[in-house]
Amino acid sequence: MENVLRPLIVIGGSVVLTLIIGWVTDLLLRKADERHGETPLWGLLRRGRVPYQLVLCSAMLRGSYDQAKLTREHSAAVGQTLTLVLIGATAWLVVSIAAAIVESTYARYARANHDAARVRRVRTQVTLIMRVVTAIVGVVAVAAMLLTFPAMRAAGASLLASAGILGIVAGVAAQSTLANMFAGLQIAFGDMVRLGDTVVVDGEWGTVEEITLTFLTVRTWDERRITMPVSYFTSKPFENWSRGTPQMTGIVYWHLDHSAPIEAMREKLRDILRECPAWDGRDYGLAVTDSTPNTLQVRALVTAKDADDVWTVRVTVRERMIGWLCQEHPYALPRVNTADATLPPGWPAPTASTDGNVPRPDPDGVVARRAHEPPRTGRG
Numbered sequence: 344m345e346n347v348l349r350p351l352i353v354i355g356g357s358v359v360l361t362l363i364i365g366w367v368t369d370l371l372l373r374k375a376d377e378r379h380g381e382t383p384l385w386g387l388l389r390r391g392r393v394p395y396q397l398v399l400c401s402a403m404l405r406g407s408y409d410q411a412k413l414t415r416e417h418s419a420a421v422g423q424t425l426t427l428v429l430i431g432a433t434a435w436l437v438v439s440i441a442a443a444i445v446e447s448t449y450a451r452y453a454r455a456n457h458d459a460a461r462v463r464r465v466r467t468q469v470t471l472i473m474r475v476v477t478a479i480v481g482v483v484a485v486a487a488m489l490l491t492f493p494a495m496r497a498a499g500a501s502l503l504a505s506a507g508i509l510g511i512v513a514g515v516a517a518q519s520t521l522a523n524m525f526a527g528l529q530i531a532f533g534d535m536v537r538l539g540d541t542v543v544v545d546g547e548w549g550t551v552e553e554i555t556l557t558f559l560t561v562r563t564w565d566e567r568r569i570t571m572p573v574s575y576f577t578s579k580p581f582e583n584w585s586r587g588t589p590q591m592t593g594i595v596y597w598h599l600d601h602s603a604p605i606e607a608m609r610e611k612l613r614d615i616l617r618e619c620p621a622w623d624g625r626d627y628g629l630a631v632t633d634s635t636p637n638t639l640q641v642r643a644l645v646t647a648k649d650a651d652d653v654w655t656v657r658v659t660v661r662e663r664m665i666g667w668l669c670q671e672h673p674y675a676l677p678r679v680n681t682a683d684a685t686l687p688p689g690w691p692a693p694t695a696s697t698d699g700n701v702p703r704p705d706p707d708g709v710v711a712r713r714a715h716e717p718p719r720t721g722r723g
Contacts, residue, residue, distance in 0.1 A: 384447035391439030397432040434484035463537040543582035603675035621652040
């Protein structure tokens, strides 16, 4: 009977005690969250209750398993397994606590600061910091697990002796990976590009959706994702439309006839912008910027608070202005000129011949004189 009750008491007691401690801790965190609603830290810490209970249970089982006197021939293997679980659960708990602290700090900063650019910069930094912390904790946990095996401890001296050579070889082999990692840290703390920024890379316009230590994802306007190494943004030029201020100026071009009513178009542009919610009211303008023998190039300048709104303003102005010209001033649209050319002074008006062709004017009478001359023969 003792051989049956002892394992049940040890294992069952560990599990029950873990559940009780976990429930009490969760209750205290819940009350702290209700009492201090200005910070989300206590509510975020509740996310770590699973690794917290796993750490408690594995620690109590690891310490009391020998008292259970169960499967003594496999006690070493069971103890090793419990140690590995304890190390993994501890790493999980540390990452959860770090994530709660980082997210709580960012949430308080975002509430207190109304500058969207600074908020995006801090979000980019805390995201990469969290990834670095997770990587470090994971590496330390794996190293601790390996050191629990006697064979690994015996090989530690030889590994340390060859660490310099292995470091050089690994650095050469992983040169591009290390370059991307350092580029990711440079982007995070150099404020070059942030989450939510509007950028143009390789002729593609989009929004930065994700930044990691090795790659960056840009979501284009048509919902495509462009993934590129972060080292691209530290080695090549790119456009960042959100750098400094998100306000933008858009351009709309028309190619019109020379008779286009420019003043009336300026007034119509003002009316169109007043009815467009995306226009921020800062500035607008319309001017003739170029001319060709057949058309005029008319340019309109419009402003908006960000890249999305400036696109909306541009397409609205272009569409409504063309519709207004078609209805009110159709003569202003481009057309092919088929009118007779104005002749120079002294040239007689051309007359049609019997075959329907219009002969070229001959003001000097050269063609007429040659018509009455006798034909020439020989070489003279």
